[in-house]
Amino acid sequence: MDLAALRKSPLALAAAFCSAVTLHSGLAHADIVADGTTATTVDRIGGAEVVNIARPSAGGVSHNTFDRFSVGTEGAVINNSRVDGSSALAGALSANPNLADGTARIILNEVTSNRRSDLNGTTELFGDNARYILANPNGITCDGCGFIRTPTAVGDAGTRLQEVLLSTAVPGLDALDGATIRLTVDRNNTAQLVIGAGGLDASNVDITTLLTRQASVNGLVEALGGQLQLYAGAGEMTVADGAATTWQPDPAAGGRDVSVAIDASAAGAMHAGQIFILATDAGTGVSLPTDLLASGDIEITAAGGLVYRDARSQAGDVRIGTTAAGADLASDGLTQAAGDVVLAADGDVQAAQLRADGDVAATSRSGRLTAGAVTAGGAVDLAAQDDLAYGSAEARGGDVTVGTTDARAGIRTTGSTVAAGDVTWQISGEAAQITDGPGQLSAGGAINLHCAAGDGACRVVSQRDLTLAAGTLNTQADIETAAGRDLTIQADLDSGRRLDSGGDLRIAAAAGDIRSTGSLRAAGDLTLVTAAGAQLILDGSLVTGGELYLQGDGSYRHDATGTQQIGGQRHIDLYELINQDVLADLADGTLRVSRLDNQGLIENQGALRLQVDERFDNSGLIVSLEGAVDIGHRLPGEATGQIYNSGLITALDLTNNQLGQSGMILDPSDLVMAHTRAILDGRQRSAAELAREIQDANARLIAELNLDEAVTGVVGIQAERLTQTGTGRISGSDVDLEVGTLTNQGGQITAGRNLSITGEVLGNANAAPYYGVISAGRRLQATLGQRIDNSGLIEGGNVILDAPVINNTGGGWTPAAPAGGVIDTAGYLDALGGQAWFAQSGGDYRHILRLLYDNDLLVSDPTRLTRAFLDAGGIRLGPDAQLAGDDVYLAELLMHTLRAQGGMAFATGDRNGLGQLSTLYANTRAYMEATGLAFGQLPDSSQRAAVRAPVLVFAPQAQADGRTLYVPRLLLPEADGGLQQQAERLSAQIVAQENLFLKGETITNRDADLLAGDNLVIEAVDLNISGRQRDWYVDADGQVRYRTAQIAAGNDVVVQLSGRYVQDGAQVLAGN
Incomplete structure (x- = not known):
């Protein structure tokens, strides 16, 4: 159906209507004329025509036939009363003499001529209530018509009519029961039912039904409080006393001679309690560019196209639709209901506004x-x-x-x-x-x-x-x-798709997880906000041209499952972060969380600030390049709750292209012991000589490792509790620990220059298979409010320990020295190389330090020791050869392998990986020159017997890519007491290269050493020193001597006590 034609059709029909009015203008005062075939009589009383209806059938139907039936402005009265009364239109009115046997329940007025009916006034039902039907197959025009009721029976106060039915159908009364009327609208009948400008007033009617093939509505149809029904189409309607009206459309009617079944003008509004409109001829449309208002339901159905303007139901539903194939539905106004609004069409549907309370x-x-x-x-x-x-x-x-x-x-x-x-x-x-x-x-x-x-x-x-x-x-x-437009998602998300913003992208979870296995892309910034107790899961790709913000009260696991490309920096402010990959682009080098579990690499080019409120677990690597590491609470003045470290926390400053000394431990105990033995043997030795030896040894190591005094990397940690175990290491040029309880169980805390520890409790102990080390190259100061317990190694240039209780106790676990044999690292290559701080390379070195090679600002050479070794032997690697790794990797590989086999991390006297590697290279060069062993060869039995100190040999391994990988093996001489003695001395020592100062209320040294290269000062209330164990040895002169717990200094030992002093089996030695 052409909706445009429907919208235009009221004009054409209006013209036709005007013609119809002109043709029948002579009926403005037309009367009602019975055709004489029934007992119906018509009188004029008080200006109104009074119709005395015929005697009803046994079924209660009064069938009246007319040659002419029109109602003028004076109105007409349908007399259905058995008693006299007063008519609203005619005044005093007598009872209908035809109703002696009873009044009618259905009144059927049929026009049998070819005249139309013009209803220009009010029709009054006088007497008992009934269903009123006017059937005129020639057409009906209602222009100012209306219907009222005047009751006459005693006790009847009702003024509403049961039903008014105006129809262009041909009626028929069922002869068998006399109670059923069939109204037939023929498919060839084109007679119209027209509502003129004067409208139709059915406000006193319960049910108003209009039945026709064509209806034209140009005035207000008002049926407030009642039901308005408009049937348009060919078919048969059945009306029976005591039964609901039924409609059976003619399926073969089609749109013959009729294209628009119902046509209304803008003035043709319909106001009713309920509105029901049905157009059933296939292909015929409905045009209602007007106001449809109902207190109840509105239902409109058309077999052709349907156009309307407004349809509003104050207390019911609005249901509008078309049924024919391709039939369109359109509304350019408001469709509104207190209940539901339902629009349905087979063709196009257009609706300007749809509004419903349902x-x-x-x-x-x-x-x-x-x-x-x-x-x-x-x-x-x-x-x-x-x-x-x-x-x-x-x-x-x-x-x-x-x-x-x-x-x-x-x-x-x-x-x-x-x-x-x-x-x-x-x-x-x-x-x-x-x-x-x-x-x-x-x-x-x-x-x-x-x-x-x-x-x-x-x-x-x-x-x-x-x-x-x-x-x-x-x-x-x-x-x-x-482009330039933002995408914001405020919802829990589980997406495998592409979310792509031409501007900023922001995703904020409502209460659950954010999971992306697809891609997140933002030309601008990308922000992800987690919900409390929920997770952020990024297993797909993430690309942002700007900053990345990870925020909220949830948890994020950062791993290598997805890929991330960030044009700016990464801002992290979460409840929990679990890092299993690399975080190297933190904004301002700052990370803010309540809980942090680092199993990978967190590094920054500059200062690195980890603000952790509740708990920090580190089994990975925390590194600041060219800056410092600061770990503490997000709020100023507060401290992190708990820190558990089994990884590496370090700060490196490599501005001079040097490898920093973080983690390097220079242990002067060998020199101190040699100095002490010389004194015990009666040889003259001065403290100055010892200090000079320590200084020279330190200078050699620094020169060998190419260290620089200008290194300024700083590590600062503020926590209520810090627990470090096993492989845990904290290192920097300067280290400042403000910790309530610091427990170092087999870990290493080292400062190239100064180390400061403040808090309540410090515990340092060996824990198999690792030894506990706290070390500073220059100054080590620990000030504790309660106690210091040491059964490991505490050392520094100058050492100051201040606590009410200081216990230095030996006799616990000590590392085992490596036994003679072959230590093969091949089984540990991939395990170490897979850690976050190493990357694989296709160059001369398979495993390389990611921090340096990935940083364009750094030009340090982490292959210097290995290259020097190769160059000294004239060794050249061909294009098909590769070493297992660079200096840092090889140093870690050797320590890792030794530890994994249950022994010391060091097979040499060094206390750091690079120092050990340097010593091994020096031993190996001498060994290769002495035995003639070539690089890449394994020693024969005679060459193996010539091993006098730990050396390295490189075993070739064929790789899948056709290259040869050279893997280090550590060859050890037969075990000797010196190496084991060195290992044992790592148990319970407090060593100062220069001065050692201990201050406390109770200081206990049991089976342990307090050693100072220069002066040793003790201030205490009580001092207890005891040595229950003795280590026997033969000196250079063949004398049998022993060593036990010692308090020794190269120069002076000063003890100031105000309480008790107990010494049992221990030694107190002074150079002066």
């Missing part, structure tokens, strides 16, 4: 759907086969569901979509577009974006900023915004 549903079964603003107190359901477009949709008490079914169809909206429940888009085509307006999808439940063809088969594209707000976003569609 649900709104609009469906185009085979065409397009176009809607403006759609608002529902319940749910909204918009569906089309072809394209679907709407302005805005709001479901205040339910879901919004929008969907298409054709593979070429698209969805387009220019406004917001809001639902108290879910928002669901079923996208059958390639794209759904948001072209204008606020660009918002908001749901109290979930947002579901489904692609009919499966995941990734469709897109949601916004030309404006787009916001998706819901409890959960489930999308099979890619979502993207135009």
Whole structure:
């Protein structure tokens, strides 16, 4: 049906109506004339014509036939009274003499001539109530007509008529029961039922029915408080006493001679309690460009196209639709209901505004759907086969569901979509577009974006900023915004699709997880906000041209599952972060969390600040390049709750292209012991000589490792409790620990220059298979409010320990010296190389230090020791050869292998990996020169017997790529007491290269050493020193001597006590 033709048709019909009025203008004062075939009589009383209806049949039907039946402005009275009374139109009126046996229940007035009926006045039903039917197959015009009732029976106060039925049908009365009337509208009858400008007043009628093939409405039809029914089409209506009216349309009627079944002008409004309009002839349209207002339901159905303006129900539903194939439905006004609004058509559906307190549903079964603003107190359901477009949709008490079914169809909206429940888009085509307006999808439940063809088969594209707000976003569609336009998602997310913002991208979880296995892309910044107790899972790709913000009260596991490209920096402010990969781009070098579990690498080029409120677990690597590491609480003045470190925390400053000395331990105990033995043997030795030996040894190591005094890397930690175990290491040029309780169980805390420890309790102990070390190259100061317990190694240039209780106790576990044999590192290559701080290279060195090689600002050479070794032997690696790794990797590999086999980390007298590697290279060069062993060869038995000190040999391994990988093996001489004695001395020693100062209330030294290269000062109330163990040895002169617990200094030992002094089996030695 052509909707444009429907919109124009009132003008044509208005012209036809005017012609009809002209033809019958002579009937302005027409009377009512019975045709004489019934006992019906007509009188004029008081200006009004009074019709005494015929005697009713046994079924209660009074059938009256007329040659002419029109009602003038004076009105007409239908007399259905058995008693006298007063008529509203005729005045005093006598009873109808035809009703001696009873009044009629149905009054049928039939026009048998070819004259139309013009109803220009009021028809009054006088007497008992009845159903009133006027049937004129020639046509009926109602122009100012109306219907009233005047009761006459005692006790009858009702003034409303049961029903008024105006019809252009041919009536027939069932002869068998006399109670059933069949009104037949012939398919060839084109007579019109016209409502003129004067309108139809049925406000006193319960049911008003208009039955015709064609209706023209140009005036107000008012049936307030009642039901208005308009049937347009060929067929048969059955009216029976005591039964509901039924309608059977003629299926073969089609649109013969009629294209528009119901045509109204703008003035042809309909106001009723309920409105029911049905046009049944196939292909005939309905045009209602007017106001339809009902207190109850409005229902309109057409077999052709349907056009209307406004349809409003104050307390019921509005249901409007077309039934024929391809029939369109259009409204350019407001469709509103206190209940539901339902629009349905096989063709296109257009609706300007849809509003309901209940649900709104609009469906185009085979065409397009176009809607403006759609608002529902319940749910909204918009569906089309072809394209679907709407302005805005709001479901205040339910879901919004929008969907298409054709593979070429698209969805387009220019406004917001809001639902108290879910928002669901079923996208059958390639794209759904948001072209204008606020660009918002908001749901109290979930947002579901489904692609009919499966995941990734469709897109949601916004030309404006787009916001998706819901409890959960489930999308099979890619979502993207135009260049410069932001995408905001406020919902829990589980997406395997592409979310692409031409501007900023922000995803904030409602209460659950954010999971992306697809891609997140932002031309600007990308922000992810987690919910409390929920997770952020990024297993896909992430690309942002700007900054990356990770925020909220949830947890994020950063691993290598996905890929991330960040144009700016990474801002992290979360409840929990679990890092299993590399974080090397923190904004301002700052990370803010309540809980941090680092199993990978966190590094920054500059200062690195880890603000951790509750707990920090580190089994990975924390590194600052060219700066410092600061670990503490997010709030100033507060401290991290607990720190557990089994990894490495270090700060490096390599501005002079030097490898920093962090983690390097220079142990002067060998020199101190040699100095002490010389004194015991009676040889003259001075403290100055000892200091000079220590200084020279330190200078040699520094020169060998190419250290620089200008290194300034700083590590600062503030925590309530710091526990370090096993492989844990904290190192920097300067280290400052403000910790309530510091427990170092087999770990290493080292400062190239100064180390400061403040708090309440310090515990340092060996823990098999690791030894506990706290060391500073220059100054080590520990000030504790309660106690210091040491059974490991505490050493520094100058050492100051201040605590009420200081216990230095030996006799616990000590490392075992490596036994003679071969230590093969091949089985540990991949385990170490897979750690986050190493990367694989295709160059001469397979495993390289990621920190240096990935940093364009650093030009340090972490292969210097190895290259020097190769160059000294004239060794050249060919293009098909590769070493296992660079200096740092090889140093770690050797320590890792020794530890894994249950012994000391060192087979030499060194206390650091690079120092050990340097010593091993020096031993190996001498060994290769002495034995003639070539690089890449394994020694024979005679060469093996010549090993006098730990050396390295490199075993060749063929690789899948055809290259040869050279893997180090450590060859050890037969075990000797010197190496084991060195290992044992790592147990319970406090050593100062220069001065050692201990201050406390109670100081205990049991089976342990307090050693100072220069002076040793003790200030205490009580001092207890004891040595229950003795180590026997033979000196250079063949004398048998022993060593036990010692307090020794190269110069003076000064003890100031105010309480008790107990010495049992220990030695106190002084150079002076």
